[in-house]
Amino acid sequence: MANKLYQISDDTPIAMLTVGQLRNVISESLEEKMPKAQESSNNAEKRYVHGVSGIKSLFNCSYPTAHKLKETIIKDAVHQQGRVIIVDADLAMKLFRDHQQVKSVRSLGNK
Numbered sequence: 001m002a003n004k005l006y007q008i009s010d011d012t013p014i015a016m017l018t019v020g021q022l023r024n025v026i027s028e029s030l031e032e033k034m035p036k037a038q039e040s041s042n043n044a045e046k047r048y049v050h051g052v053s054g055i056k057s058l059f060n061c062s063y064p065t066a067h068k069l070k071e072t073i074i075k076d077a078v079h080q081q082g083r084v085i086i087v088d089a090d091l092a093m094k095l096f097r098d099h100q101q102v103k104s105v106r107s108l109g110n111k
Helices: 018-046 051-059 062-069 089-109
Strands: 048-050 078-081 083-087
Touching: 018 048, 018 062, 048 051, 048 089, 051 062, 051 089
Parallel strands: none
Antiparallel strands: 048 083, 078 083
């Protein structure tokens, strides 16, 4: 009960806090920052790569293969204006996976 009467200020040394008080201070601080973290996480969900070299590193392939992917399979994930190329990495991976699944289904029909 004495702990609740003791006011914790910004000048209170951490060594003067009990474990329960420290836990409360940390949880209150996290609760204050949670809405801000959720807003920024919406923007952080999108992952982009830049240029053909970004596609190359995303798919771990050669430069010519990355250029072919840009022009064909992942075309819907690519946004290009002049020489600037931006690729939605998650959408590109989804398009690539979907293409591979269609390709594997087609090969099953040929047997």
